[in-house]
Amino acid sequence: MTTSAPQTVSTHSADEVEMQIRGLMMDPVTNMxxxxxxxxxxxxxxxxxxxxxxxxxxxxxxxxxxxxxxxxHDLMRNMARNLNAEVRKVVVSELRDDTFYAVIWLDQAGETIAMDARPSDAIALALRWDCPIYVNRDVLENSRQAATGMQSVNSDEMRRWLENLNDDEMGRYKM
Structure with missing residues (x-):
């Protein structure tokens, strides 16, 4: 029986863009x-x-x-720790039918484990582990393309508005 070297997920692929949380706010249009x-x-x-x-x-x-x-999410972190696992990164990996998908990457005893997750759960867990958050480049591109096709809420305008918010303005809509 041969054993292979443990996989590592400490680095990200070239297809992943490192992100940080800019803010958490209420959408002034949909109130979500x-x-x-x-x-x-x-x-x-x-x-x-x-x-x-x-x-x-x-x-x-x-x-x-x-x-x-x-x-x-605290319980999830505690369970992982007690099972000697560590969350290494989360990746918003896919945008399909206007729904985002994510993957939580864990290491346990030298083995890499990828778990399907909702982006909100992955982000909440990443914050508790203080690990990086990435978005697949295709997701960023597809979200831009999807934005140009929407008619009820112009997501492209929303994106530009979000990009230009300063900290004071972001606070106005903070939850």
């Missing part, structure tokens, strides 16, 4: 929460509309708010 991811190397942003409970989980960690009992 938006997680705004921003490319660390440019002004490119990716708005991802999420549910109120998922937005709350992200906001709790962004604000470092302690809760009396572990919330779901």
């Amino acid at each position: 929460p938006i997680v705004v991811l921003k490319d660390v190397a440019s002004d490119t942003v990716l708005p991802i509309w999420v549910g109120i409970f998922e937005a709350n989980a992200i906001a709790l960690e962004l604000e470092k708010t302690a809760t009396p009992r572990p919330m779901t």
Whole structure:
């Protein structure tokens, strides 16, 4: 029996763009929460509309708010730790039928594990692990193309508006 060297996910592929959370806000048009991811190397942003409970989980960690009992994402972090696993990165990997998909990359005992996840859950977990958040370049491109095809809410205008928000303006819509 031969063993192979453990895979590592500490680096990202050239197809992945490192992002940071620019803000968490309410969409002034739909009144739905938006997680705004921003490319660390440019002004490119990716708005991802999420549910109120998922937005709350992200906001709790962004604000470092302690809760009396572990919330779901805290429980997930604690379970992974107790199983000697470590979240290495999360990747918003796909945009299909106006729905974003993500993958959580973990290491456990030298083995790499990829888990399908909603982007909001992946982001909430990444914040708790202080690990990088990436978006696949195709997702960024496809989200731009999808924006040009939308008619009810002009997402291209929304993207430009988000890219140009300063910190004070972002705070106006903060959750």
